[in-house]
Amino acid sequence: MTEPEQGKSPDNPWPVRAVATRVAKYIDRLGTVWVEGQIAQMNIRPTVVFIMLRDPAADMSLSVICPRDLVVNAPVRLTEGVQVIMHGKPNFHTGRGTFSLRVTEIRAVGIGELLERILRLRKLLEAEGLFDARLKRPIPFLPNTVGLITGRASAAERDVVSVAQSRWPAVQFAIRNTAVQGPTTVAQVVEALRDLDADPDVDVIVLARGGGDVDALLPFSDETLCRAIAACTTPVVSAIGHEPDSPLCDLVADVRAATPTDAAKRIVPDAAAEQALVSDLRRRSAQALRNWVRREQHVVGQLHSRPVLAQPLAALTARADEVHRAVTAARRDVTRLIATETDRIEHVSARLATLGPAATLTRGYAVVQAVSASGETSVLRSTDDAPAGTRLRVRVADGAVTAMSEGLDEAH
Template sequence: MAKVEALPYDDRTVYSVAAFNRGVAQWLTRLPTVWVEGEVTELRRHERWATVYFTLKDPADGSCVGVTMARGRFDALRLDLADGERVHVFGRPELYEQRAEFKLRALTIERFGAGAHLAALEQLKASLAAEGLFAEARKRPLPFLPRRIGVVTGNDAAAKRDVVTTIRSRFPPALVLVAETYVQGPRAAAEIVAAIGALCEQPDVDVVVLTRGGGSFEDLLPFSDERVVRAVANCPVPVVSAVGHEQDTPLCDLAADVRASTPTTAGKLVVPELAELFGRLDRARAALARNVRRSLERDRQRLAHSAERLRTEPRMAVQRESMRLARAHERLRLAPALAVERKWAALENSAAKLAALSPVQTLRRGYAIVRTESGDVVASSGEVSVGAHVAVTLADGAFGARVEEVAT
């Protein structure tokens, strides 16, 4: 920012015109943003201009101030202003230094009374939200193939043409019932409620589309009327709201089951595309045919396997029985020899045990059996006396003897 400097001139402080204008302009930048009320006059807007110009006039005494606003910001407001309209302009004062032209650089514009409307709408929105009219739990899914489609729209409205054309181009068999009504003005809210009620009384209506094209804030006010919002929320069938443009959000959008950004989008939401539906059916039919062929092939393979088993099983059963009989025959053939062998082995084992326990084996190791004349076995020296005759049995033979000495 250039510094404002005075020119030294004798005993005076003198400013150039440029310095003076620059100083005033810099001082104006320190002022806060303000709201200014007045009537629009001399409105000038051109597609090639980056700025929109108009004059704000006080109707009481004719005082005027020039206003400038960036064209993109002005167009985004979609106010469709005309000369003579009363507005509130929010902006900052500034000075065009070269010509010392004082203007108000506008940041936003509202029609007179729009602020009060917005405050009332916010209050109504909060009240209806507290009742649960905007809750996600209330939202219902749209029917896949509605029997009849109700459309609430204005007379000869482009929105009606867009939604009906879209529905019939996507799904020609669709049945559309149009209820034309007022969509702006003081009578619109009551007429919209009546049109919704009349459509719901018609048989086979499964979904209702509430639509109108874009418009100013005031034009769309009927769609934020409490009566309309409650009619949408209490509608016995799902409601698609397609009111205004993408950036517009009337309260009926919040109460509707589905919000569409444009009437064309609403038409796409309520019906499927017939060509796509046929394509899905064709794909489903092809998948079903493939599954049937695979199932039949699996059953054919199982049947062939079962037939092969039935063909080979008897022969294999006979072979198994033949082998079992052969093994049984071999066992029967070998059974007697095996029994004799086992008996012989048992006998030899018993003989070996008897031989090990026989007194003869003991006698063969050098022992003898001594008996008295009466035949009793002498087990102790006390059983014989000197001079007694005894019989001595050896492992091989026997002899008689006389006791010469007895030791204890």
């Protein structure tokens, strides 16, 4: 059985020195590189300077070692928060197992170059629609809780809280204190944004910082921060710097406030002003109602003054005689018609009485009917219809009698 390759199994491991040496050789093959970042920490020793170089857009840092003269004789004063570009060679220290960048050249990023980068980023974000006014979310009229991201014990925090509470004493704040300058600003502000945006009680988020120079406000033009603001579902108010300052986060935010004080005025209404407005609206509505009542009273008065409403029965009274004459004439015509028809009916009735069978019977005539065995009767019209033994019914003027036929009377 062959022995496994060294370093590939627990039975044949590499010693620490072998691993460290191989890592150092691999890193050494990388050659020199240019690196850009912000100075987060700097420790100046008699001969060398130890620098912690931080990425402003991510929570990552890199240890840098450079000669002391390189920092002392730099064209600009190097301090914490300064944006720099360094040229150096990656190095792995096998004794301590640490990685660092040994720098041979340091260049401070000039303001002109930073502004040019911000301009390019502005065009990029604008092309993506992050500045579109149609995407801006409205601030609620009276938020339950206001999220505030600002520096600890800063003037911006005092301005926002004091002004907002003076305008609306019941306002509640959820304050997140973060760095507002330096290499850690972006990461802390983005984390605070996500924390407040996830809170269902927070209705609006205020990002506040006092004024400062271009370098101090650089983190608020960072692409990561701008995209984090655009990703928030809660409306964001940007109050960075003063009126002349305009970092990119102002353009991405839903509302830009000129100052932290202006932000406080925008997020909550003024209780005294709202009370005055309510009082003014009540006064105006009461006056409008009184004016309407007066107009309607005037209209009703005009209608009431018209003759048809002032004396509603006058038209009927004027027509009373005419109606009375019409009623009298109608009654007279109806009475005449009834009398005429009554006479005509009496004449017809008399004629019917004269021509009817009852009058004939009164004169002594009779109506003879033959009665069959079944009880049916029929008028006797011939002697042949009444042979002997036929039962007869004889109707006279005052009634009827029955008789029995004896046959044909030969005497006649």
